[in-house]
Amino acid sequence: MTQLIVYSAINPADILLDTQDFDTIAREVAAAGARIERWTAAQPLTPEATSEEILAAYRPEIDRLRTERGYAAADVIHLRPGNPNWPQLRQKFLSEHIHDEDEVRFFVAGSGAFYLHIGDKVYQVVGTDGDLLSVPKGTKHWFDGGPRANFTVIRLFTEETGWVAHFTGDAISGTVPTYEAA
Numbered sequence: 001m002t003q004l005i006v007y008s009a010i011n012p013a014d015i016l017l018d019t020q021d022f023d024t025i026a027r028e029v030a031a032a033g034a035r036i037e038r039w040t041a042a043q044p045l046t047p048e049a050t051s052e053e054i055l056a057a058y059r060p061e062i063d064r065l066r067t068e069r070g071y072a073a074a075d076v077i078h079l080r081p082g083n084p085n086w087p088q089l090r091q092k093f094l095s096e097h098i099h100d101e102d103e104v105r106f107f108v109a110g111s112g113a114f115y116l117h118i119g120d121k122v123y124q125v126v127g128t129d130g131d132l133l134s135v136p137k138g139t140k141h142w143f144d145g146g147p148r149a150n151f152t153v154i155r156l157f158t159e160e161t162g163w164v165a166h167f168t169g170d171a172i173s174g175t176v177p178t179y180e181a182a
């Protein structure tokens, strides 16, 4: 279920907003300078769909966003429960960081939570099947796929080398609840 929880960055026990209403989420996320959209597949996809079939099903939306934002490439990442690399990757993604380009993820299936640290607030945006989330370049953020990460996402890039994490060293991510639903 798509969800937005807004925490006070000063006192994360203070929850300022908690909603699953998509229009409210889209409005709040846009006001924070980020983006969430809901995409529909051009043709039905089975759980066994290949990366090529997935990209083809969302080609109109991908091309629209590429034209609008200048993204050069798109690929597909599958992460399944039990992946031996996940515990280490999870810890890395849980540290607050920024990128020199937008971090754009479309959830084909499964779910994950982006945490955007903007001003004196932290926006926890849980994306699920059909959700496009974009974290603008330079935005302090972290990501959690949960203890048993299970998602298929499309990534859009300006250039693959741009998606390098610059860690802020801020311990704030340790003060906000992790994403446990997956």
Ligand SMILES: [Fe+2]
Pocket: 097, 098, 099, 103, 141, 142, 143, 165
């Ligand atoms: Fe990131």
